Amino acid sequence: MSQENIKNKFKIRKRIKWDNNCVEVSHCCAEPCVEIRDGNEVCLNCGITFQRNYVGNERRAYDAEEIKNRRQTEPMWRDFGPRTILPNRKIDYTGNSINAKNALLFSRLSKIQRSLITSLERNLWEAKPKLKMVISKLNLPEYVKDTAWRIYCEVAKKKLTMGRSIDGFIAASLYAAIRIHEFPKVLDDVVDASMTPRHTIFRSLSLIIKEILPELNLKYHPITTEHLVYRFGNNLNLPINIQRDALNLLAIVSKNKSIWIGKDPKGLAASVIYLIAKQNNRKITQKDLASIAGITEVTLRSRIKDIKKMT
Template sequence: MVIAPSLINAERRAYNRDEINSRRRTEPLWRKFGNRTVIGQFTMDSRGNHLLPEKRALFARLNKIQGSLINSLERNFWEAKPKLSYIANRLDIPDYIQETAWNIYRLAAKKKLTMGRSIESFIGASMYAAIRVHEFPRLMEEVVECSILPLRSIHRALALIVRKVLPELGMKYSPISSNCLIHRFGNELHLSMPIQQKAKKLLFVAKRSGMSRIGKDPKGIAAAVLYLAAKDTEEKRTQTNIAAIARITEVTLRTRAKQIWKFANRFTTIPPQWMAR
């Protein structure tokens, strides 16, 4: 039975920087790679006084020695880590996916897959591979938009990662599915949950009727079923709006909508107004 709480030998609160520093019992966590401290090339000391030529020569010498002690792998990590964090922040990637992407990139660098290739391409490929491992709804095009390299370069790096890195880490690459994109596009289009469920049911019926997904972009399929599901309702969206959200052309949207409607309604003719602009 507890009558009243009591603090024994409680420390006095710290109110200023000096008191906080004097009571600190731990040190900042060291980096796992790169320099613990950085020796720069300066002409003044901390008080603003100019350094003597002998001191400047000494610090320049120390800076050169310090740079020679860092191997190429640590230098690679030093450059790659901020770029990976930049992409993750731009795309609102959770920390656990960012950690997976970093583990993928580290193994790729240790296996020397980045030698002779662009670091940026492997950074983007590692991030997208981690996204697909965790089945997070982000598109390859969004990763490319955060990079300075074209889609082709990231695709090449992704192929190497899927073939040589993910099996060693025990990870499985799952291609993006239309069902996952239905909910994402539906939320971005502000469509209600009944419309999204109707779109999923329409896609299920089309697949069951024999519609093949080989060679078809999941973005186009997801956008088409949402377009068909909302077409005759109060939540109707224009083809231009849906195509912009899905990052496809209006021609692709109309083509996929025609194919899905054909398989979902085998004995029903396609309403011509559905294919109109």
Template sequence: MLGHNRKCPECGSADIVSDFNKGTSVCASCGLVLDTQIDLGPEWRAYNSSELQERSRTGSPITPLKAEMGLRTQIGNIRKDITGRTLPFTSQTKYRRLSRIDNRTRKSEIRNLRFALKELKRIKSQLELPADVAEMGAMIYRKALKKNLIRGRSIDGMIAASLYLACRKKKLPQTLKDIASVSNISSKELGRCIRIILQKLDLKISPSDYSALVHRLGISLRVTMKARRQAVKILNIARSKGATVGKNPMSLAAASLYISTIQTGERRTQQEIATVAKITPVTIRNRFKELVKILDAESKRTGNDSLRTLLI
């Protein structure tokens, strides 16, 4: 049943939207479906396993990945009320007008969504993103569309931005560059779109998850788990000192891995790391210098020598 003043367990937003047509409550912020008041199971019985196999669903599933969510509702041109009596003329006019407005807005919206979701699916398959991320991206885009953020901007850019934000929500280590490289827009433009959505939609996006980036880089560089853990540890210290604000998370992950691989004796060159991280060695050097400073101060303060980087 519908409670009041609920909060989304995923993102804490109180912006819960109930859709009585579909019988669901959805978090307007992150797209999490909170409950379902209708029975989504089949309305028939399976008498043997082959029937279960071939008839395990009636109708298409409800999904934000389809332009009309897999369902369709529409205000028709109503002339009679539910008991069959003809409505007064003024009501008929009203419904005719509603129907027309409904049709118009619906048409442009659906057309936009068809286009957008096609692009979304293309990026999804190219980057091999999981379905739940794609669905969340679609929800974010729908929200942006409702708020009229799309008009006058490129659909491709806004879709890519929605997907990027969904990845951030789901803590997937995708960078802005990754998305931009498979989309036909530049990182610059993608950044602009992301900013627009972030500003206008009030999404609760946690700061980038360093550990996911570190592991992703670490795997590409074939370094041990030990080095990766050490890198994460370094970043946590840096963050506690406020040294990570405003820095590209990827460059921080790269620099901390550079340090940790030296400490564990599996050194990689700055160039090697820079290539995998798709940044420049100069940036690694800059972050590297800052991190070393912090780590030395920290080891002096705690007397913990394992952080020392003087051996370099």
């Protein structure tokens, strides 16, 4: 094959057809499909790369004035605590220029003023972005965020984080706020979003419940089985009548409380959903239900046996 034929074969045509966010071209393979991945236009079938898109490049700075105007990484304002800014101008209040000694003095004062001068500020400065990250992952409303930040500020003021994990207290404060407002999120969601071990969150949560919430006049509401029934039912796309029947069955079996002492409410909620779905000829496997509920199949079968004994 001649070199000219090779060029014609791999020549990129200007016409591009868009279909479901996918670009179709006719030069790379029989069924080309090009998507933008990490700034590169790549065919998903053959792997050929067409071009690179440079997005979000910041403007360069070459002198002190441009660095000052274009700098975006230095934090100047904070969401907590009183804070003022000393200007870097080399003139006094009358407009006259100041000498080099006073200019150096005010430069040092400005640097100290912008720094984190207390351990409490350093703690909050580290915790604030972490809390925002977890909240954005869980897509929580603003009132839950405000309550979580209020709880953590009280934790930091009491210095409960000394010798303990800040990440654990951030996750525990957020979960306490979720339970205070009875928002439909479980502890597993917070553990996955914060990437913090469960036992660390448990230790921090126990301190918050004992020492912080009574002072803030906040009441911790443990998660109930009824909330889990609705949550699992929605995740399984079950109709509302099946969820209501599951709640009715739950009310019947919950009368004998001695059987459920020490049992995980997730297992009870999953078991009543499975029994009602089976009665209504809804195909739900124990594996899928156990995966959604965060329990094992053995636990699910054990709770089902206990319910059948009672009914």
